[in-house]
Amino acid sequence: MDFDLSPELEDYRKKVREFAIKEFREDIAQKHDLEEKYPDDLRLKALKNGIIDFTNPWKTMLGIEEMCRVDPGLGISATVPYFGAEILLLHGSDYLKEKYLSKVAAGQKIMGLGVTEPGGGSDVAGLKTNAKKEGNKYILNGSKMFITNGSIADFFVTLVRTADPNPPSKRHRGLSVLVVESVFKGFSSSQLKGKLGVRATNTAELVFNNVEIPEENLVGEEGKGFYYVMEFFNISRVFVAAQSLGIAQGALDMATEFLMEQEKNGISVSEELKFKLSEMATRTEAARLLMYKAASYLFNYKPNPTITSMAKGYASETAAFCAETAMEITGMTGLSTKLERFFRDSKIMEIWEGTSEVEKIVISRMILKGDGNE
Amino acid sequence: MNDQVQMLLDNVKQFCEQNIKDIALNIERTRIPDKIFTALREQGFIGANLPSSSGGADLDRASYDAILFQIAEYSPSVAYYVYMNNSIILPLLLKSGKKELAADIISGKERVGLSAGNILEGVGIKTTFQETAIFPSRLMISAGNDGSIVLLKGTFEESGRKSLGLRGLGIGIKSFSTEKTEEIGRKEDIEKIFVESSWEQAAIFLGLSQGAIEKAVEYTKVRKTFNFPLKDYSPVAFRLSELKSDLEMMKFYLFSEDGDREKGMMLKTRAADFSRKATKYALQYHGGYGYLEDFGVEKFYRDSVALNAVMFRTDVDRRILAESIYKSKTGYI
Numbered sequence: 001m002d003f004d005l006s007p008e009l010e011d012y013r014k015k016v017r018e019f020a021i022k023e024f025r026e027d028i029a030q031k032h033d034l035e036e037k038y039p040d041d042l043r044l045k046a047l048k049n050g051i052i053d054f055t056n057p058w059k060t061m062l063g064i065e066e067m068c069r070v071d072p073g074l075g076i077s078a079t080v081p082y083f084g085a086e087i088l089l090l091h092g093s094d095y096l097k098e099k100y101l102s103k104v105a106a107g108q109k110i111m112g113l114g115v116t117e118p119g120g121g122s123d124v125a126g127l128k129t130n131a132k133k134e135g136n137k138y139i140l141n142g143s144k145m146f147i148t149n150g151s152i153a154d155f156f157v158t159l160v161r162t163a164d165p166n167p168p169s170k171r172h173r174g175l176s177v178l179v180v181e182s183v184f185k186g187f188s189s190s191q192l193k194g195k196l197g198v199r200a201t202n203t204a205e206l207v208f209n210n211v212e213i214p215e216e217n218l219v220g221e222e223g224k225g226f227y228y229v230m231e232f233f234n235i236s237r238v239f240v241a242a243q244s245l246g247i248a249q250g251a252l253d254m255a256t257e258f259l260m261e262q263e264k265n266g267i268s269v270s271e272e273l274k275f276k277l278s279e280m281a282t283r284t285e286a287a288r289l290l291m292y293k294a295a296s297y298l299f300n301y302k303p304n305p306t307i308t309s310m311a312k313g314y315a316s317e318t319a320a321f322c323a324e325t326a327m328e329i330t331g332m333t334g335l336s337t338k339l340e341r342f343f344r345d346s347k348i349m350e351i352w353e354g355t356s357e358v359e360k361i362v363i364s365r366m367i368l369k370g371d372g373n374e
Numbered sequence: 375m376n377d378q379v380q381m382l383l384d385n386v387k388q389f390c391e392q393n394i395k396d397i398a399l400n401i402e403r404t405r406i407p408d409k410i411f412t413a414l415r416e417q418g419f420i421g422a423n424l425p426s427s428s429g430g431a432d433l434d435r436a437s438y439d440a441i442l443f444q445i446a447e448y449s450p451s452v453a454y455y456v457y458m459n460n461s462i463i464l465p466l467l468l469k470s471g472k473k474e475l476a477a478d479i480i481s482g483k484e485r486v487g488l489s490a491g492n493i494l495e496g497v498g499i500k501t502t503f504q505e506t507a508i509f510p511s512r513l514m515i516s517a518g519n520d521g522s523i524v525l526l527k528g529t530f531e532e533s534g535r536k537s538l539g540l541r542g543l544g545i546g547i548k549s550f551s552t553e554k555t556e557e558i559g560r561k562e563d564i565e566k567i568f569v570e571s572s573w574e575q576a577a578i579f580l581g582l583s584q585g586a587i588e589k590a591v592e593y594t595k596v597r598k599t600f601n602f603p604l605k606d607y608s609p610v611a612f613r614l615s616e617l618k619s620d621l622e623m624m625k626f627y628l629f630s631e632d633g634d635r636e637k638g639m640m641l642k643t644r645a646a647d648f649s650r651k652a653t654k655y656a657l658q659y660h661g662g663y664g665y666l667e668d669f670g671v672e673k674f675y676r677d678s679v680a681l682n683a684v685m686f687r688t689d690v691d692r693r694i695l696a697e698s699i700y701k702s703k704t705g706y707i
Binding site: 030034116119121122123126145146192194195196197268270271272273320324327328329330331332333334335336340343344347348350351352355356357360 | 600
């Protein structure tokens with residue numbers, strides 16, 4: 001069992017870290033946090049500098065971790081324009097890949113994923129947005145909530161109901177995925193302001209009012225949407241674990257720096273505080289190993305939902321734990337430094353892409369079915 | 375809890391419903407507005423615990439804590455403002471003979487802020503320094519690097535950075551230019567005040583926790599997922615019930631016990647940890663909506679950590695508690 005990354009990945013990690021330290025300056029991070037403004041220039045810079053590299057998923061994961069380690073809001077912003085791309089990549093027609101995905105990869109377009117609905121949250125199969133087929137198009141009505149890139153994306157990979165569930169108790173049946181462009185008539189979005197954290201990222205509510213979607217914008221097969229989205233979550237949860245790990249590591253970096261400074265200034269640091277630092281470091285390392293294991297399964301085409309949910313759930317709770325503990329260690333000093341932003345940013349990790357509770361449901365369900373582990 | 379405390383809790387709740395509830399979000403966005411200062415003064419909350427000879431209302435410990443507890447349920451920033459005036463600033467000024475300034479604070483003519491560190495150099499001369507300040511004002515109480523506590527008059531520069539929490543108090547790193555400084559006490563005085571006001575600090579931690587828990591209980595009654603209200607799910611119902619039980623036990627302790635210093639330290643230590651746990655679960659059970667300030671629960675999550683930073687020195691306060699139990703020097707390694 002080799003725990004070391006390859007020299008190529010180590011070099012890539014260093015390159016991303018250098019980029020993030022250079023570009024994610026504190027004044028820039030503060031400005032976007034305060035103004036709740038998406039940093040489009042950083043997205044383009046990251047692309048131009050080869051920081052975003054989808055040819056190797058290990059690089060994507062490490063890149064997310066390293067960028068979030070420097071600043072979660074900017075780090076997520078730089079990597080999230082491709083959110084939902086895997087659904088198109090795995091199930092989209094050549095036409096859809098060429099028309100939409102190629103432009104995202106070239107930095108010409110931004111995409112988003114429309115799944116969550118107002119009042120829906122974790123209950124994906126309970127969604128109410130519906131698309132009725134009329135001739136060679138779908139007529140879309142409904143709304144989506146908490147959509148990342150909601151008011152900046154050019155198109156959305158959107159989960160909708162195209163048929164009543166049959167039988168009614170199998171609510172996950174009858175769902176399909178459509179590509180909805182933001183310029184389509186009847187589409188509107190409004191940015192959600194006043195978020196606790198990740199305020200550089202754009203989040204919005206989407207409303208579809210009789211939006212006409214060409215039938216060629218159906219992704220994959222009609223009625224398979226739920227499975228596509230669940231498959232996607234198995235992928236994206238590894239990347240959310242990477243976001244979380246970046247936050248945990250960043251908080252650990254700051255707490256370490258603070259205590260080293262204290263000792264340098266002759267201020268005695270108690271074992272109590274050193275133990276807290278040890279616990280942060282241990283949990284971060286454990287989360288990293290769990291994430292690598294989930295990634296290893298996934299990137300070798302044998303995804304393991306149990307390990308993935310463990311990795312996402314544990315890493316997200318580790319992010320919140322480390323940010324909170326770092327705040328405790330730094331006391332008043334931390335209140336007005338970038339650490340407070342990490343604290344605010346960390347909480348969403350336990351909520352998006354499946355709350356901690358949902359991850360626990362997945363884990364326990366798989367274990368009780370007898371396919372919990374290898 | 376005696377009838378007097380219960381009646382006070384009811385009255386303060388009514389005050390908060392009328393004066394704070396609808397503007398609680400704005401208080402965090404723009405600092406505490408003047409009309410709140412006026413209302414606090416008119417209600418006699420500033421100086422509530424001080425003797426009538428000093429212009430106070432002479433309330434007992436439990437009654438004073440009831441005020442702080444109840445205000446914190448609506449706005450931890452406003453509760454801390456009352457606490458910092460009544461428990462720190464006014465006692466320091468009165469002890470140093472600054473009766474006029476104390477009277478002006480009680481009557482609302484003057485407001486004074488606090489700065490946290492011990493870095494002010496050159497007490498008695500004009501100087502500039504940068505420090506984390508709570509309620510930055512032209513009059514500040516700060517700590518000198520020679521162990522003195524000083525009252526300073528001067529100016530400060532606003533920075534664009536918001537504090538994690540207690541934003542109604544405008545907490546942040548500010549640059550001060552002093553025009554006049556004078557010693558009003560020694561570091562030991564403020565240390566003593568800080569320890570002796572553990573009950574009050576606990577009251578704020580618990581009031582804030584109640585605000586968060588109540589919101590979560592109400593939300594989980596109406597929010598459905600997978601066709602059932604959240605309250606029907608055992609992890610949610612059991613966790614919130616546990617939090618509510620812990621809160622009620624600590625409230626009972628807060629309002630029933632005598633004002634023993636050691637017991638106050640014990641309660642404060644438990645209440646500080648509890649507030650972080652309670653606000654975290656309260657936000658979590660709101661899901662994505664809890665992440666939006668309009669739902670009013672993320673404020674408690676931020677404020678609990680900010681209050682821990684401002685009122686609970688994780689190393690120092692735990693050591694003081696340990697020393698009061700061991701009755702000797704302890705917990706210093």
